[in-house]
Each structure stands twice: as C-alpha cells, then as structure tokens.
Amino acid sequence: MAQVTPADQPVVFSTVGLPARQRIELWEDHNADALIGLRCRTLAATVLEATEINLQLDRVQLARVHGTSHVVERDAELIRQRPTDSVSMFFGLAGEAFFYHDDGVRALQPGQLVICDADRPFMRGFSHGLEELVLKVPREAFSDLTGLDKITQPIVVGFGSGSDPFAHALARHIGRAARAENPQPADEELLLDLVGSLVSTKREPMASTYRVAVTNYIDRHLADHTLTASQVAHAVGISTRHLSRVLADADTSFPKHVMRRRLAAAHALLHDPALATTTIADIARRCGFTSSAHFSHAFSSHYGQRATEVRQRAIVAHSMSPS
Numbered sequence: 397m398a399q400v401t402p403a404d405q406p407v408v409f410s411t412v413g414l415p416a417r418q419r420i421e422l423w424e425d426h427n428a429d430a431l432i433g434l435r436c437r438t439l440a441a442t443v444l445e446a447t448e449i450n451l452q453l454d455r456v457q458l459a460r461v462h463g464t465s466h467v468v469e470r471d472a473e474l475i476r477q478r479p480t481d482s483v484s485m486f487f488g489l490a491g492e493a494f495f496y497h498d499d500g501v502r503a504l505q506p507g508q509l510v511i512c513d514a515d516r517p518f519m520r521g522f523s524h525g526l527e528e529l530v531l532k533v534p535r536e537a538f539s540d541l542t543g544l545d546k547i548t549q550p551i552v553v554g555f556g557s558g559s560d561p562f563a564h565a566l567a568r569h570i571g572r573a574a575r576a577e578n579p580q581p582a583d584e585e586l587l588l589d590l591v592g593s594l595v596s597t598k599r600e601p602m603a604s605t606y607r608v609a610v611t612n613y614i615d616r617h618l619a620d621h622t623l624t625a626s627q628v629a630h631a632v633g634i635s636t637r638h639l640s641r642v643l644a645d646a647d648t649s650f651p652k653h654v655m656r657r658r659l660a661a662a663h664a665l666l667h668d669p670a671l672a673t674t675t676i677a678d679i680a681r682r683c684g685f686t687s688s689a690h691f692s693h694a695f696s697s698h699y700g701q702r703a704t705e706v707r708q709r710a711i712v713a714h715s716m717s718p719s
Contacts, residue, residue, distance in 0.1 A: 507556030
C-alpha cells in the first residue's frame with residue numbers, strides 16, 4: 397500500500413500484504429502513475445512481492461525498487477497509451493537481469509547502469525529478484541544536457557567501485573535520496589549535471605560535480621594511506637592542477653579534504669554499535685591513518701572531543717534507545 401508523506405519526501409508503495417490476485421494490477425497502476433507504465437508478470441506463477449520508493453523533483457523522478465522474480469515489458473501499445481517522453485536510467489544493485497531491445501539482448505550484472513529511451517519498446521527480466529535505483533529524465537532536459545536528440549541503442553555503464561566516477565556519484569546521490577529511512581535531500585541540478593557529465597563527451601562538468609566525483613572516489617579509498625592527488629585526478633579525468641582549482645572553489649585543498657573525509661568516516665564508525673569492541677587504533681587504520689597519535693590529535697582538534705569520549709557517548713545512547 398502507499399504511504400502518505402510530504403511532497404518533498406519519498407513515497408513508499410508495496411505489494412506486501414495486498415491480496416495476491418490484485419498485486420500485479422496494483423503494481424502496474426502504481427508504476428504507471430509514479431514512474432513509467434509497464435506490463436508485469438511473475439515467473440512460475442509466484443506471488444509478486446515488490447516495493448518501490450518514489451521521489452518526485454521539479455523535473456526528474458527518482459526511485460528505489462526491490463522485489464521477487466518477475467518480468468516487465470514496455471511494448472508499443474503501452475507506449476502509445478502512456479508515452480513518457482523521457483529517458484530512463486536503471487542502476488542494478490542486486491540480482492542479475494536481462495534487457496531485451498530491438499537491437500539485441502544484454503545480460504546485466506549488479507553494478508551496471510542501463511540508459512534507454514523509455515518510449516522505445518523493451519523487456520526486462522529478473523530471475524533471482526532485483527534491487528535497483530531509477531532516474532527518469534525528461535527527453536528535452538536529457539538532450540540539452542548531453543547533446544543527444546535520441547537514444548537508438550541502450551547505453552550500459554559500470555557504476556561500481558573503480559567504474560565511471562560520475563556514474564558512481566550519480567548512483568550514490570540517488571540512493572541517499574530514494575530511501576524510506578533518513579532520506580537525504582536531493583540536489584536536482586547536481587543530478588542533471590552528473591547525467592550530462594556521464595553521457596556527453598563534449599560537456600565540461602561544473603566544479604561542484606567534479607567535487608562530488610572526487611569525494612566519492614576518496615571515500616572508496618580512505619583505507620589507502622598512500623592516496624595521492626594525481627591518483628584521484630586521474631580517476632575523475634582531470635589534471636592535478638584542475639583538481640586543486642575545483643577544491644579551492646570550496647575553500648579547501650586536497651590534503652584538507654582527504655583529512656576531513658577520513659575524520660568523518662572515523663566519527664561514523666565510532667557511532668556504529670557493531671564496532672563497539674573494535675579498537676580505536678583499528679578504526680583509525682580503516683580510515684587511512686598510519687599513526688594512532690596523529691589520528692587522536694587530528695580528531696580532537698576537529699571535533700573538540702577525544703575519540704574515546706565520542707565512542708562512550710555513543711554506547712550509552714545506544715543502550716538507552718528502545719530495542
């Protein structure tokens with residue numbers, strides 16, 4: 397059932413708990429209204445259990461979808477009935493999938509993004525269930541961003557660790573916004589610029605877009621105490637001088653930015669109940685500090701508290717929270 401939320405907050409719809417015979421029809425109706433019209437069928441007469449978290453921004457739509465095995469199709473008749481005039485981007489988080497288009501079939505793995513024209517027929521199948529993020533962009537906006545008037549063939553891009561930095565940043569931003577618990581505000585302009593930076597070969601990303609890509613790369617490599625500016629610059633496709641300018645625009649430098657990300661990660665780990673018995677020295681190493689003394693000094697200077705004090709308060713707070 398749908399969950400009523402404020403307009404700027406995600407809306408949750410789930411087939412779980414609905415009458416079995418009505419689930420597919422209600423799932424199709426919800427998708428047609430909230431995202432994109434699709435025909436759905438389950439495999440081996442299984443009952444569909446699926447949940448979708450939707451977020452509508454001014455121009456784009458975001459979603460997080462997970463469900464049991466099924467197949468969805470957007471055929472020519474449905475497109476005539478419910479045209480979207482948009483481009484859809486599907487980020488596979490879990491479960492293998494196939495994508496059938498008029499130019500062939502693609503087998504997709506978790507960590508791959510497929511970009512397609514939502515008004516060209518396609519079929520998608522998830523034999524072992526799925527979890528994915530979705531971004532729907534109006535065709536006109538997509539064309540302005542990328543210079544592409546149409547997509548005749550689906551575009552497949554990796555967005556996992558070590559893949560395209562803009563695709564990774566895009567997935568991470570969508571994932572933080574399209575979730576039921578503690579959703580983060582979505583920056584639509586950043587999302588659109590990331591799309592343009594990902595797909596267009598001629599468009600220069602904004603400094604803020606580069607910063608997001610840089611930060612995501614740093615966060616994925618915090619444990620590497622040898623991380624260098626040249627390594628990060630190469631990963632996001634800019635020179636070290638350009639990287640310095642991008643960070644200077646935000647009144648920081650590469651060493652300062654890395655230090656802040658390391659400290660923020662350590663602060664978060666100190667609050668994790670699952671790591672209550674992990675030594676602070678080990679947490680420091682996980683975040684790229686080779687010296688416990690250096691970590692302690694940097695942490696106290698930045699947060700005004702010692703790491704041991706932060707952990708102790710977190711343990712007390714967790715013990716007093718409702719189970």
